[in-house]
Amino acid sequence: MFQPQISLSLSPYSALYELVVPKDNMLRQINELVDFTFIYEELQANYCLDNGRNAIDPVRMFKYLLLKAIFELSDVDIVERSRYDMSFKYFLQMAPEEPVIDPSSLTKFRKLRLKDLNLLDMLIGKSVQLAMEKGILKSTSIIVDATHTKARYNQKSPREILQDQSRKLRKAIYSVDEKFKTKLPAKNTVDTVEAEITYCQQLIEVTKSKLGIAQLPKITEPLNLLQETVEDDVEHLRISKDQDAQVGHKSVDTSFFGYKTHLAMTEERIITAAVITTGEKNDGKQLQTLIGKTKATGMTVKTVIGDTAYSEKDNIAYSKENNMELVAKLHPQVTQGGRKKEDEFEFNKDAGMYVCKAGHMAIRRARQGKKGVGKNQTNTYYFDVEKCKRCPFKEGCYKEGAKTKTYAVTIKSNEHTEQMAFQDSEYFKEKSKERYKIEAKNSELKHRHGYDVATSSGLLGMELQGAMAIFAVNLKRILKLTV
Known part of the structure; x- marks a missing residue:
């Protein structure tokens, strides 16, 4: 078993901490909030316990990386600041006069000690467990979204x-x-x-x-x-360029070269799960993994809130099978097809036919496509083309010279039909308003913790950066909710 090597060193100057590091200092509060001894258990397989000189204590090394995530500084500057910043020294459990490490030790710690360790899930799980112990997590809803991070290399020459x-x-x-x-x-x-x-x-x-x-x-x-x-x-x-990073798209006109972090977060703004992928991956495909990881932390999930990217048919069916509500709007292509709202025809339920804007009813209906094969079937409604030729609304509706005028409607699956009814409910509309919280969390990660650009190359480096940044924002949120 790995033996802890550090405690707050005995020093004639230790009393200084009580004078210069106030009780409401964030680093003092994190020290009191978190029992960091779990690091010993997680890392013992990556240390040799009976050969060579003692390594720098892994808890101290981990805390250096956590300071980097909180304050967004380079290895050199985080070590330099810990030389004179008394709150840093206190957090690192150093005596006021104790010398600091060499910055190169942080690189070795990342590459040698943190390898083959699922740090992302482990740190998120620890912070969620801590939030539960503090009685913070009361909701059974999670909000899902993805945020992009540009690769460190190839953004500029x-x-x-x-x-x-x-x-x-x-x-x-x-x-x-x-x-x-x-x-x-x-x-x-x-x-x-x-x-x-x-x-x-x-x-x-x-x-x-x-x-x-x-x-x-x-x-x-x-x-x-x-x-x-x-x-x-x-x-x-x-x-070379970053071999793992890929081009992703934020919209039709904008793209980025890098990674995506897919997040699940509670309504209390505690991140419960993350999946880090290359930039081109689809957001909706990660939903079931995010739900599974969230449940693995011990949380109960009854409602999932997201944007249209998460409302694909498989996710709707998965939510229903697992007794969860999926508060995610269907894509307009599903609800109204490729046409604009003002171009839609009215359905006459008594006649079972569609009526155009001029008040003319379809004269017959035909079903196209095989049931259960490939795409959804469609109902095609045929109109009297002679009326269309004389119609005052024919521009943009009837093509001159065409022998037929049709109006096609996709036959919705049971999943889509039920989801359409659900998204019209007041409950759905109220729950949808919670989505802004995860957008604010993405902004916090990027603008306060350097998550807009990767600090190293490769997917593993991105996962380490994500693990430390998410752990930092979760701890800060727990502190805010418990003070």
């Missing part, structure tokens, strides 16, 4: 990425003193990656050795980011 990073560094330098402009190297004007790399290396060297401001916090972060880009990212950008 390598040269454009370098230009962006160097621009941020120059802007930070100018904010200290405009006079430094004359001391910086001339901007690169040659349209090659090699020339841009050379310019960035010169800019880094001048900033470090000649300006005397490299240690200022406002300079350090952009300087570190530029240096990491030059040293680590550019070569990867030049030789």
